[in-house]
Amino acid sequence: QRRLLNALRRDYPVVAICEDAKGVPDEITIAADINLEGGRLDYPFLVLMLEAIYGPGGRLPLDRWTNSYDVHYLTIDDVVLAFRPGRSAAEVVAILASLTERNRIAARDGDSDEDESDGSSSGSKTSKQKPGNASHDTSASGQDSSSGGWKRDKPSGAEVIQPEPFGEDGSPPSLAIETLPGYGKAKTWALDLKADLDDYRASILPWSDMSTKLLLSGPPGTGKTTFARALCNSLQVPLVVSSVSTWLQGAHLSDVLNRMARTFAEARAVAPAILFIDEIDGIGKRQPAEREYADYWNGVVNKALELLDGAVKGEGLIVVGATNRPEQIDEALKRSGRLETHIEIPRPDTATLAEIFRHHLGxxxxxxxxEGQVPTKEKPEIPKASPDADGSLSQQTALNGGSQ
Structure with a gap:
């Protein structure tokens, strides 16, 4: 509700999307101007999408897709991952085909994050309850009754933001690293990364030689999230935004770990991309075995280490973690190959603050x-200092001159 109010105060249009109407909060249902209930994705929908973006010939690759009758396995999130600027229609259809096959196999095998409500699963499933939370009944969550009983992969809660294009004259967007003041070493790192990314795209520099993992720290309000948005525009790659608090919304440890894994998978699907993880200190540090809930938090930290190691081994993923409390992060997360580059954004000094105002006010x-200037004719005259009999300035004259 707080985020909705902030968006509405800024006159932003708000579109809320949910696969199951039962999951829409009452505040949205009551206050929405329009409530629309759509059907499932189908072949005519993809035809319209391809023709709208690529013209009448855009559907040709779709006609060659032999298993296109399975498109009902796709979700809106899959479509967002597939359709990206710079991709050809054939590339988009190939990605859609891969996502469809993955979802179809998951549906056939019954893969799901949720526990079976009837307990009929032949294998036992370990699922540690989240500290401080009561167990939730999730048997109906994620179930699509109209699809024959199969369960779709649920999104991780991450937001995918596309970069703003450069101007026709090559000028960067209004929010870009090149024009953003007040970031010091972080700006230098970002500009170096942009140059390296150009070399990587030209097959001059291997991805392993690039600095693509950053831990960004600083007090609240110093612009860590703004830095990520500017980096997205400068590099012209998608920005995948998530946070540890989003991951921890899962009721059980398995839910949390799956959210973490899906976030990295969604980011890799749109690579090259930036994965921005806010509040990364929320992962915490590994705890001694005798501590309460040690298994839970150690599992979260170990999963984060595993995912960061996987991001290092692959190509195309830039990981930026943001925190207000870098001392609360497990040291293993900051070792070489993980978030090894640590840059602190300090509070701006007077000169930097003036540059920030100048940039944003334009x-x-x-x-x-x-408007703030006093007209010349109305400016008060500054009394001239006249020496007293002993040759010193009078107290009143000196105060006048000093205050002026």
Whole structure:
């Protein structure tokens, strides 16, 4: 509700999407201007999408897709992952085909994050309860009754943001690393990464030689999230935004670990991309075995280490973790090959603050400065200091001159 109110105060249009109407909060249902209930994805929908983006010939690769009758296994999230600027229609259809096959196999094998409600599973499933939380009944969650009983892969809760394009004259977007003041070493790291990414795309530099893992720390309000958005625009790659608090919304340890894994999988699906993990200190540190809930938190830390190691071995994923409390992060997360580059963004000094205002206000700064000036004819005269009999300035004269 807080995020919705913040968006509405800024006159942002809000579109809320959910696969199951039961999962929509009452506040949205009551206050929404329009409530639409759509059907499942189908072949005509993909035809319209391809023709709208690529023209009448865009559907040709779809006609050659032999298993296109299985498109009902796709979700809106799959479509977002497939359709990206710069991809050809054939590449989009190939990705859709792979996602469809993956979802179809998952549905056939009964893969799901949820426990079986009737307990009829032949194998035992380990699922540690989240500390401080009561057990939740999740038997109906994620079930699509209209699809024959199969369960879709649920999204991780991450948000995918596409970069703003450069101008026709090559000028960067208004929010870009090149024009953003006040970031010091973080800006230098980002510009170096942009140059390396250009070399990587030109097959000059291998991905393993690039610095693609960053831990960004600083007090609240110093612009860590803004830095990620600017980096997205400068590199012209998608930004996948998540947070540890989003991961920890799972009721059991298995839910949390699956959310973490899906976030990295969703980011790899749109690679090259930036994965921005906010509040990364929430992962915590590994605990001694005798501590309460040690198995839970050690499992979360170990999963994070595994995923970061996997990101290092692959190509195309830039990982930026943000925190207000770097001392609360497990040292293993900051070792070489993981979040090895640590840059702190300090609070801006007076000169930097002036640059930040100048950047964001733009032409409005001149207007504000003009409105704040006192006309010359109305400026009070500054009394000239006259020496007293002993040759020193009087107290009143000195105070006048000093305050002026």
């Amino acid at each position: 032409e409005d700064l001149k207007v504000l400065a003009a």
